[in-house]
Amino acid sequence: MADDSCGIARGLDLLGERWTGLVLRDVLRGFERFSDLQRELGVAPDVLSDRLAKLTRAGVVSKVEYREPGHRPRPKYVATESGIRLGLVLAALNDWADEFRPVPTGRPNALRYVEGPTGQAVHLAPVDDAGRVVDDARVELQVLR
Amino acid sequence: MADDSCGIARGLDLLGERWTGLVLRDVLRGFERFSDLQRELGVAPDVLSDRLAKLTRAGVVSKVEYREPGHRPRPKYVATESGIRLGLVLAALNDWADEFRPVPTGRPNALRYVEGPTGQAVHLAPVDDAGRVVDDARVELQVLR
DNA sequence: CCGTCTGAATAGGAAAAACCTAGTCAGGTG
């Protein structure tokens, strides 16, 4: 990892690498087996193997041995709490791309998050420390220097 | 780009590549000149050049020619509105890393966002469609299959 | 002018990562 002291660097150590984010996205979408992920993404098997190992080591997904009747035991990869919450960041990235990098043929989409009890859709939005939602247009970067 | 139809893929086309996210982070932190970015990040100059070009083409930063007195004209790179909003996603990634990938020696940190008028700190947080903030623990992924 | 300095790159070759294809290996089925 480049620089531990910055959380962005620690996050990008995972997402800022080819395939890793897409692998997580598809695990969250329910593609949990090696062959499904490989087919869905079109990634080389050695690379997929490496990425799943990295995500597993980071605690973002976990490797679960299981068996379906009539099949031998094999692993599947499921998102942990940490992975689910990182998926929310991916969803925010998705919202950003829809707004600032739209594509004409754009179709909806990837991950849907909901509030458990009510089933209401949920997105990441800017909120101040008192818990009030802030309009996008008022959010600015604080310049530090 | 791998697959246009998914916003996550469009976002990761930028962030899911070595250095690109870190370059944006540092531009947002106020490192705007080539040599400053190179020194700060320790990245090879040809790679930095490539990443700045990519971010510029994507409209996330823009290349501005300017001159300081006593210097010849040279470019600086400043974040656009799009880049500032993408930085908010980086800040969410930072929050995720602080929670799920902490580091013992961890020090605070990188990007600070505020509400323009009041100067109040702002973060991305889960919000439902009615604009109510949702507790993290209640957010779950909707399984689609 | 002319040599020197700064800063933004570009260039060339070595090293690392990704790609592609084929092969291994475990455990089920016919």
Added chain:
DNA sequence: CACCTGACTAGGTTTTTCCTATTCAGACGG
């Protein structure tokens, strides 16, 4: 016991990165 499926691992090629040196433009000093 031959054969099948599925999760990898292995070998060789292509693509990226990395590292270092070089170019190139425009001050600035003498």
